[in-house]
Amino acid sequence: MRYIVLLLIIVSCLSCNKEEEEFTLQIGEDFVESTTKVYFIDTLTVKASTFQFDSLIVSSPNRLLIGAYNDPAFGKTLSKSFVQLTNTIYSIDDDAVYDSIALVLNPDRYFYNDTIPIQQFKVYEVLDDIESDEGFYYNTTNFNYNTIPIAVKDFLATPNKSDSLDIKVNDVFGLTLFNKLKENDINSGSEFLDEYKGLLIEANNNVNTTVLGFSTDSFLRLYYTVDDNDNDPEEKTIDFAINPSNTFNQISSEKSGTYFENIVNQETLIPSSETDNSSFIQAGIGIVTRLDIPYLKSLNDISSQGVVVDAKLKFSLKENTYSDNLYTKDSLQVYIIDNKANVLSNLTFDGETPIMSTIENDNPEFDSGFYTINILPFISLKQNETHEEYFLAIYSQNFNNSVDRYIFNGNLAPNNVRMKLELTYATYD
Incomplete structure (x- = not known):
């Protein structure tokens, strides 16, 4: 007391x-x-x-971080996203006709560094199963991917607007996916992941731009039409959502010439x-x-x-x-x-x-x-x-x-x- x-x-x-x-x-x-x-x-x-x-656990992120910028104190910072996709629809009408396919990224208003320069994003197919024996991913985790991009997009960043960023994916990729679904070559989630391991989204790291944030409710959208002969063709879509459990941001830096290069x-x-x-x-x-x-x-x-x-x-x-x-x-x-x-x-x-x-x-x-x-x-x-x-x-x-x-x-x-x-x-x- x-x-x-x-x-x-x-x-x-x-x-x-x-x-x-x-x-x-x-x-x-x-x-x-x-x-x-x-x-x-x-x-x-x-x-x-x-x-x-040594590393950070980056499992189940609340945003996708994509971009690159140079900093006089910290060197070059780069972030790219490994994304696993999922879907629940495995059938397409016999008379359906392929239209296009696009990756739709929804901004979450996060950005870091200058948004004025032209940005460039590239999308690649991941070749390995995106999975972790330890149950989580680090910012240093990596998977093999096809180095030929399936999409390239140049754009002006507008992170404070709600407009989505639509990145058109090439039609070879889209039509192949469309036909596999239409011909019942893919009939389940596991069969889909056997064929499509995931995507890697990265920015052009040769320019000094910005790191942008996108929400994990972004998706890959397949567009097609169905003609019933009586009416105009009906436009339809199939969305392939992001699976947050097997999605992560690989974040790295080039520290040469900085205080941190000898760590x-x-x-x-x-x-x-x-x-x-x-x-x-x-x-x-x-x-x-x-x-x-x-x-x-x-x-x-x-x-x-x-x-x-x-x-x-x-x-x-x-x-x-x-x-x-x-x-x-x-x-x-x-x-x-x-x-x-x-x-x-x-x-x-x-x-x-x-x-x-x-x-x-x-x-x-x-x-x-x-x-x-x-x-x-x-x-x-x-x-x-x-x-x-x-x-x-x-x-x-x-x-x-x-x-x-x-x-x-x-x-x-x-x-x-x-x-x-x-x-x-x-x-x-």
Whole structure:
């Protein structure tokens, strides 16, 4: 009870004394005969570094990511989609006549980088069964495909419009499929997949354009007509839907000439001191900011017994590293990792509610958005000697289904934008 009341008094006084670095609370004699001091500490070192996960699980995506763009910091980023198709119709009228076939991609409004240049998509037939022995797919998973495309489409990207992108597939592919259905060579889902393993959709990666998002309710549509001799020919269609369970985005990057070109595995750390005092995040590729607080034990040097009652980590976006096309989000995910970069859990308040970073304020003078994270639960964990080798990993939302990227100032940046930890420490001896 004494500890709870003490915390209430400290919190009350903190709200009235935010600018003081140290102050004394005289607690009434009826409660306890002691003097409590509260320290505001923002000088503990925060070490920022960058690493890259060996791979990301990208099974059952909520969007198809297709495109390529160049970035001065991250190199070339490429994303293509392996898609398995499914259908439930295996018969066509005897007097039906083939018309055409098209892949219909429905945009989900996601884009990253410049949408002004002409985009080019290519579609290929996958030659291998799209399946995984492990039950999931990674961003590095690959399957063989016929390198001669069955469709090529040049277009202007309009991601903020709801219009679908229709990519005409060549008639050799379409007519062959039509005849197999009409002649009952395909009579079930398994027979269909024996003949048509899937599609690969990719962008022309020789130009700097954008990465576009499309919903997984996109489909392949076969058009044909039926003439009953009494009326005009009736137009009909068969849709081959995407099977999300065996669909994934293969996301990769060409890192030559970047800070990340010498990464061997996810245990390779790049200190911010070696990257122009910066740390990085890139979704889809698996690049993550790691944070360490190595000298937390120095709090034990304070002579009186005490406790950390508040801990806020603050960091800012590097000036001129983001734009309307290379945009950032207002919140980031926070995880606890070990010294081998294995993710142990979300950082949470109560074991259930994840802690997210939030934009606290903007500094127009320095064009830097400031993020704040309440890391009090992590500080409490780190003070346990068995958890000294725990670290924080920060990465963006939709980390497996986007290519969002961030560049942050490190702890040695100028004071007004530097990464720092603000602790409130109360002694009660």
